Amino acid sequence: MRHLANTWFAERLGDSGIRTIYLADHHPAHMPCLEIMRLDWLRAAEQARRLEMRFVAVWAAGAGCHDQDRGARHGLYAYMAFAHPEHCHALLRTPLADENPSLPSIAGEFVAASRMERHMADMFGITIEAAPDARPWIRHEHWPRGAHPLRDDFDGKNPMPPCPCSGDYDFVRSASSGVYEIPVGPVHAGIIEPGHFRFLAVGEQILNMEERLGYVHKGIERAMQGRDAASGAKLAARISGDSAVAHAWAFAQASEYAAGIKPPRRASLIRGILCERERMANHIGDIGAICNDAAFAFMHMQMQRLREDMARLHQEIFGHRLLFDTIVPGGVTVDLGEAQLARLERQTRAIAAEVEHLRSIYADHPSIQERVIGSGVVSVDDARDIGLLGFAGRASGNYPDARIEEAYPPYDELKVHVAEGKSGDVATRVWVRFEEIADSARLIGEMVERMPDGPIAAEWTPPEPGVSGFAAIEGWRGEIAAWVRFGEKGLIDRYFVRDPSVINWLGLELAVREVPVPDFPLNNKSFNCSYSGNDL
């Protein structure tokens, strides 16, 4: 863990005349939080863009205990986070006015900020100035007027009363004759999560596809408030069930940073094994499902078989098929004996070998290759513009990987190989996933070998009220960014998390332009973004 304060960003901002105040109650020091003036907000974003920083997230939070100590001049703050390959993450925040809070949009600099700003507007009633897209996002038409769930004066305990719909969602439309609309969802044809897609199509080709999400909004941010760390970890594991390990880890790590707790090395290595197993299982399942969407059922069945083998071993060793509730703040809940480690390692190796064999069959099969090669391209420039994350980013020449950028334990002692794809089509996304399965298997082998003796958890002591922590964890979809702040009695006072899907959903919209409508499922599966993780 690097504990040196990262002053790089503050110095660069200073060079352009933006004054920053270092906040000492934010951890860790190598991902500092700097307070700037509201009028510098947009300029700071411009600077970040100029410095080729990657946009991570923008969010809001009420004043914490320390802010109130400072004189309670402001009730609300806006935060944004950026990352740089060599200088880690940095957070900026600015106070907002109590009455009619407003904030300039940074979506002109970072297009991915737009939906996050819409989320802020819905949740806090913050006016986003000069927003390129001012439509509500999570807030659906039937929400009561003036309901902003993360405001202190909002009743978060009772279901919102049903209200008559106030207008329709203003989808992108086309006035051209010959363009027709296909509405899909929220209830989809398969066994998947709900969301609405609006296609504009000409003949068989998709002209534009627009996503309308928010259907599985479960008030997770509000539900986090007032929980202790243990109960928060349980909720975090259920932000997106397929990323239970990664989300719980992000929550745990942010909390540990805030509390200044370092999990034992054995715990970190077990976390690494859990996370890489989760990555393998999801990539394996998805490759099968992608092939299935192109009617290559053989591969689907073979891959589902391997995924089930993994789930069964997880049940035996960790007591849960999908590895829920294995990570808690301080460490992990399950210790592994010699025999169990050996079994995990053996199965991982066997599965990786099977996947390699299946991969050669997949590569030799013209009917699937014909469907995936060249379908749904996200160009390198587009991927960079939206900051595409994870395997989808790595398929389009954009290689952020929190395991390397942040090198959090156990990845500080391991070398992660990044698959560097450029073509950005379905085939490349599948290729990256195959590469990642192989690399995860290798990493698991190394972690089993390095496993030291020792405790599996450090004692959890909550930080003093008002302290916050930020963590970035590379889940199987990509970087999960998490920011937690504790209040009185060790209870969470604000939790913000950005699932990689929030950004990668934009990638899908770009990918399916000029793709035939029947190839949409194939493309959708190649990204497999989380609805639940997006909607919170």
Added chain:
Amino acid sequence: MLRMLRQIVRIGTITERLATSDAYERLGRELEDAVKKRFAGSLAIRQVDAGSCNGCELEIHAANNPYYDIERFGVHFTASPRFADMLLVTGPVSVNMKTALEMTYEATPDPKLVVAVGDCAEHCGVFGRENYAIAGCVSDIIPVDVVVHGCPPTPSDIIRGILAAIDRMP
């Protein structure tokens, strides 16, 4: 093609037989009999995620994998509620999904069965009832025949729940 065939032969049929998992096979036979008797051999299910974290969806998918292969008992998942016999509903019902769930229920022809899958569907789970974004558990919104416990329930629990719902039919 030859290599595909070789792989298929090498793996063989892994679908679990009487000998390896007695309980599951017996369960499957019962299900198959019930589906034959009540649904002329074919039970069509429409799955509705009303707000789940997608963990339950993964396990419903798993019920279709070659180990469980629920289709061999005549149970299959359909793309539309209009020709479904049963709804398999997951998740606490989010305020934003309530209308869609009600419409899906309405679109399913009578007589219809509803199985609420998972702890969230049963009692809102970890998300809690005291939550502005949760309209309630599944039975608060539509009539439920059977509840399957678990977070998420295992594939065999889900299959057991489907059978229990058929058994409860008059």
